[in-house]
Amino acid sequence: MTTIGTATANTDREKYRPGGPKLGSPKSINLNAFHTNAELTKELTKIEQKSDRVSLREIGRSAGRNDPLWEVKVGDGDTEVHLITQIHGDEATGTEVALKVIKSLGMSNSQQVDHILENLSFTIIPRVNPDGAMYHYDYDGNGDAEWVGRRQNTQAWNGESRYKPYYHSTYPAGDPGYDMNRDFNIRPPSEFNPRTDDREEWWYNQRYLDMPYQGHTLFASGLRLTPEIRAVTRSFNEANPDYAITHHHKGGNLYPDSGTGNKPQKQTLMSVMAPYGEDYLDRSPxxxxxxxxxxxxxxxxxxxxxxxxxxxxxxxxxxxLAERGSSIFDSITRYGYYPLWGSYLDALCPNIANGGDSAAGMLYEVAYQTDDLGQKGLGRMLELTKVGFLESFTALADNPELAEYDTETYFDTPLYGEGIQQQ
Incomplete structure (x- = not known):
């Protein structure tokens, strides 16, 4: 979720910590291991054609490239899971794992898959941000545009709201776009139009929409200005899920207190985060x-x-992940929670459009964006995410209330530590 700039000092790029990939350099960025938008479309279409379990539909188009947003449905269970990946274009690992999971759920005949599909129903959007996923610019200053991806979509602000919101920018190469995980709004689409349903006094500093709602102020609410987020919102509302999962990347961080003796601290390659309500206010970090x-x-x-x-x-x-016993898997940390009122989890999990029958949520954050490392370290990130997804699905299929798990494991997990790179 954090924005990682490309103007990182050379000394920081040379740092390395055990348990993680070496940092990249502008000349070494390579995304050939990731699916392009066209390749993703081809793979999803192929899976649907070969499987009678999978339903594929286009739910929208990206603002800049006009590339399709795909929604996959699979499963016949009573517990509904809504999963989105790559809402930030330079956070691509989730898409690759989602594609593998879709293929497995659609085509495998294993007992595990049968059990999952009997008990769960999935709505999966494997790439929310086709524009950012394919973003090219002259990353290394050699005069040629390279494929590195970026956080935002590609979309100008043309007065669609009273003021241009804080999450619209032209970084990194002058192309306008929105950070789409700040563009959600808790109010159902029928109740909120950014052109008409706001007031001057709601705008702080003419940049932040601090929207009053049901006796609360929701600071820095999103405006639903992007077609991609309008499509995701419709998908979520139609699915009416019990669980909502979103996959992201973050910067590089150390695992707290992991260095002993002369050994350096190791990296944490994944952080997780749960949204929660007032009953857990005393656990706020x-x-x-x-x-x-x-x-x-x-x-x-x-x-x-x-x-x-x-x-x-x-x-x-x-x-x-800890049960895997590897130093990679037992270095999971916690991403400190506070609401981002324009985010997928905080705006949609309350599920106001479906009467407030709220959805439980989870955020995955694996280390480094593609414009940091390209595809370096991809294998580890894929494995971490795949294990997390499949173990979650199996446990939810066993017991959707997750009765055998406790809350203290989460709160006993340390917050992620010192950043390795300048952020």
């Missing part, structure tokens, strides 16, 4: 338990039951 307004610390639209399921889902993944 950033605010005291009497903090007001509570919308800065927790999501008041998530009740105790939903919050607990969110936290248990994260505990499940932490435990499943």
């Amino acid at each position: 950033f605010y005291p338990d009497d903090h007001t307004p509570i919308t800065e610390a927790v999501n008041p639209f998530l009740d105790y039951e939903t919050s607990t399921r969110s936290i248990k889902l994260n505990s499940l993944v932490i435990e499943a």
Whole structure:
């Protein structure tokens, strides 16, 4: 989720910590291991043609390239899972794992897959940001545009809202676009139009929409200005999920207190995060338990039951990876939670469009964006994510309430440590 710039000092790029890939350099960025938009379309179409379990539909088009956003449905179970990946174009690992998972769910005859499909139903959007995924610019200053990806979509602001929101920028090469994980809005589409349903006094500094809603102020709310986010919102509302999962990348971070003797600290290659409500305000890593307004610390639209399921889902993944016994898998950290009111989890998990029957949520964050490392270290990131996804699905198929897991595993997991790169 963090924005990692390309203007990183050379000394930082030369650093290395055990358990993680070496940092990249501008001349070594290579994305050939990732699917292009056209290749992703081809693979998804092929899976649908070969499998009678998978349903594929186009739910929208990207703002800049006019490339399709694909939604995959598979499974016949009562527990609904909504999964999105690559909402930030330079965060591509989730798409690759989602494609593998879709293929497995659609074509495998294993007992594990049968069990999952009997108990779960999936709605998967494997690439939310086709524009950012394929973004090219002159990354290394040699006069040629390279494929490196970027966080935003490609879309100008043309007065669609009272003011241009803070999450619209022209980084890194002057091309306008939105950070789409800041563009969601908690209000159902029928209740919110950014042109008409706001007031001057809601805008802080003419950049941030601090929107009042049901007795609360939702700071820096999104405006749903991008066609991609409108499509994801429709998909979520139609799915009416019990669980919502989103996959991201972050910067490079050290695992706290992992260095012993003369050994350096190791990297944490994955952080996880659970959204939760007021019942867990006393567990906030950033605010005291009497903090007001509570919308800065927790999501008041998530009740105790939903919050607990969110936290248990994260505990499940932490435990499943730790059981692998590898230093790569036992260095999972926690991404400190506070609401981002324009994000997928905080705006959609309350599920206001479906009467407030809220969804439990989980955020995955693996280390480094593609414009940091390209495809370096991809194998480890793929394995971490694949294990997390499949273990989650199996456990949810066994018991959708996740009764055998606890919340303390999550809160006992350390927050991610010192950053390796300048951010």
